[in-house]
């Protein structure tokens with residue numbers, strides 16, 4: 732594992748390469764950020780948002796936490812969504828889960844202690860709401876994969892209930908929420924087709 736000095740050295744090399752390739756790169760980024768997408772994903776180190784969708788700095792507004800949870804009333808997530816919708820006029824919010832999510836796995840096992848247990852409460856609700864389907868599955872791996880998907884769908888619904896999103900739809904601003912899942916085994920993202928848009932909301 733690289734030590735801290737190596738991380739700083741890597742950074743110098745990266746900054747140098749960026750400037751070499753594009754001398755105005757940092758200058759431009761300082762002026763303004765105009766990303767088109769908000770990414771709400773898991774904090775898992777194996778799911779680096781920008782990298783897996785091939786976007787450069789300045790192109791993706793990112794919020795990450797354990798198990799990509801959009802918890803009602805969470806000021807951190809709501810502030811990110813407010814800024815994304817009101818200040819950046821972002822048109823696409825992508826909620827991205829991933830198979831093999833440790834946070835999702837945790838609610839299939841024994842209760843945990845402390846902050847992580849409280850944090851995962853919304854995922855536990857998802858598990859309870861779909862208990863019949865999940866309990867009918869042959870093994871814990873199948874349940875785990877399915878719960879990762881159901882969690883994404885539930886968090887898409889949670890985003891749709893955030894007042895700033897409602898307000899944007901009320902004003903007929905183009906804003907869509909998408910639910911995606913990432914597979915650690917092959918690096919491929921899949922659209923779960925659980926998204927919502929202003930149009931769907933209006934009907």
Ligand SMILES: [Zn+2]
Pocket residue numbers: 773774775797798799829831832833834835
């Ligand atoms: Zn995860």
